[in-house]
Amino acid sequence: MAVFVSRGLAGGDENVPEPAVYPGFTDVDDTQWAHNHVGYWVEEGVAGGLLEGNYRRDTVVTRDHVAVHVARILEVIP
Numbered sequence: 001m002a003v004f005v006s007r008g009l010a011g012g013d014e015n016v017p018e019p020a021v022y023p024g025f026t027d028v029d030d031t032q033w034a035h036n037h038v039g040y041w042v043e044e045g046v047a048g049g050l051l052e053g054n055y056r057r058d059t060v061v062t063r064d065h066v067a068v069h070v071a072r073i074l075e076v077i078p
Contacts, residue, residue, distance in 0.1 A: 001061045005046055005069055006037040016040050025055035032057070046072045 003013075010016045019039025022030065028038050038055055041047055046069050 001065065001069065002041050002047070002055075002057075003034050003037040005073060006040045006044075009044055009046075009073060010040065019043050024053070026053050028055045028057055044073075 006016045007013050016036050017040060018036050020043065022035065022039045025038070028035055032038075034057070038057070
């Protein structure tokens, strides 16, 4: 989901920047292939991870999750 949303926000995969400060999720480090995407969408305020410091990169994404994240991209909800 982070890759999909980040590509949309940045205008393509090649435009996704390396995050200025990586949020430091325990399950997504700088060796994980999508770490730039995860860091970018956290910097953009689309998602923030979970209280225990995990991103849960292997969680199944539901339509509800997609709707909330897209609404945050379009700034429809805070």
